[in-house]
Amino acid sequence: MVRPPCCGDDDEKVKKGPWTAEEDAKLVDYITNKGHTNWKSLPKLAGLNRCGKSCRLRWTNYLRPDIKRGKFSEEEERLIINLHSVLGNKWSRIATHLSGRTDNEIKNYYNTHIRKKLLQMGIDPQTHKPRTDHSQIAQIINLTQLIGAAQQLNSIMMLNNNNGIIGNSNNNNNNSVANSIIPLLHLLNPTTTSAASTFLAQQQQQQQMTSSQEELLLARLLNPAGAGSSAHQELFCNQFLNTLPALATGGGSSLMVNNNNNNGALATARESALPGLVSAEASPEASSSTSLVHHNNNVNGGVDGVMEAGNNNNNYPHLSNNSSNFSDGTTALSSPGTAADVDDNQYEAWEKMLLMDDDFVPTFGDSGFFSSWKDDDLVLE
DNA sequence: AACAAGCGCAACCGCCTCATA
DNA sequence: GTATGAGGCGGTTGCGCTTGT
Structure with a gap:
């Protein structure tokens, strides 16, 4: 069915193009006094030689008082x-x-x-994933710029409140972190990150969830409070590390999230991958701003607190039951992730979010805003 | 000073959605 | 169930301004 344009070639030609101050005044005057129940008839009633659509647009995009x-x-x-x-x-x-x-x-x-x-920053503005074409990234050529880019990256990945989740809203939580970080790592050390890139490519080809991803999803569904916490952010990074042997194995520091003062800095450090970066931040632990941070108190990819704080929950061993403080000042999950803890509304909201339900609208509130990554490849049936 | 290129943004176009007859 | 049309939405255009040469 082909419909004629709403302001088609009627007998009288309606005006197009920029609005004059006089037209604006007429429109504002009319809507202020009479409102706008019917845009089609409004122009004639307001004494304007415009189509209703044009009036609506002018009002909503420019003249509206708020x-x-x-x-x-x-x-x-x-x-x-x-x-x-x-x-x-x-x-x-x-x-x-x-x-x-x-x-x-x-x-x-x-x-x-x-x-x-x-x-x-090397991020595709449409998908929010790293661009495969790294030509833009190559323009970021020195460490200072890299740190700046990482800080900007962090701003995107988290709101600077104490909530938010790193990662994809569905099955590729880990990949989202990897997606964002790998271009930066690659810039400094292409050899070290090649394995990570390979891993990422493999993951992206897989449409189905891995068991660990499934476990993560369950954890998020069963513990919404924890999932919004800074500790949970670490958990996801930790999970990412555990699936990235090239970056996570061996002694020394590892990729992780630092949550000083709940700002949640995204740290992309491993000594071998980022030589010299550690000293670039004199006192990261004390910093209240987001920064590129090096942590060296774990081995084998373990992230402060989460894995070590206690794994009393047999069903979800990566969730800590302890209310321990991490060495970097963050706090572990304070309650066990059991289904009984979950409020129905919260559960539903989480489910919608994780399944990318069309009805899901990110909201602000007690549970905070949940930052997540868009992904069209969701397979969760 | 003159011109070109780039940028920002208001406005338009056409398709989609949804309410209603 | 189908047709219709108003309102809404996202993509795109084009004009005026700014910046670079």
């Missing part, structure tokens, strides 16, 4: 990136989370500013 003008804040930018990673190009849905910003404005901002930033 529109926020000016530059986007860093927080808004972070939020947009996070929401986009979950929702994709659903600009109107993204806009519902940024009061005063229109979908059009967000779309424009993303396509002009954020897209550029992500590309410079």
Whole structure:
């Protein structure tokens, strides 16, 4: 069925193009007094030679009184990136989370500013995965720039509150971390990271969950409180490490997440992979800002606290029952991950999120905002 | 100073969704 | 169940401004 355009070639030609101040005034005046129940009839009633659609657009994107003008804040930018990673190009849905910003404005901002930033970081702005073409990354040529990139990367992966999850919203939690980190690691040491890249490629080809991924999914479903915690962020990184022998085995430090002051720094360090990086951050543990951090108090890929703090939960041994403090200041999961602990609503929200249900809308609240990675390859039946 | 290229953003176009008859 | 149309949405365009040469 082919429909004629709403403002088609009627007898009277409607005006197009930029709005004049006089037209704006007429539209504002009319809507202020009469409202806008019917956009089609509005132009005629308001004395405007425009189509209803044009009026609606002008009002919603420009004239509405509650529109926020000016530059986007860093927080808004972070939020947009996070929401986009979950929702994709659903600009109107993204806009519902940024009061005063229109979908059009967000779309424009993303396509002009954020897209550029992500590309410079070697991240595909559409999929939020690393680009296979590393030519852009190669432009980041020194350590200082790398650290800056890692910090930006961290901003994307986590909101700077004490919630949020690193990783994909579905079956590739580990890969998301890997996806984001490997280009940076590769830049410094292509040899070391080649195995990781190979692993990643293999994982990306696999459509089905591995048993460990399945276990992770269960853990997230069964322990929403823990899953939003900083400790849980470490858990996911730890799981990632355990499946990345090239990076995680042997003594020394390992890839992990540092959660000082709940800012959650994404650390991508292994001495052999990042020579010299350790000394680049004089006192990472004391830092309140996000930073590239080196940890060296674990072997075999173990991450502070999570694996060592106690594994009393037989069903989910990687969840700690202890309320231990980690050596880096984070706190272990404080309650066992049992189904009985889960509130129905929370469970449903988590399920929707993990299954990428269309009804899922990231929300703010007691449980915080859950940052996750978009992935179209979900196979969870 | 003049021109070209790049950028930002308002506005448009056409398709989709959903309510209603 | 089907047709219709208004409203909504995302992709794209084009114009004006800025920056670089």
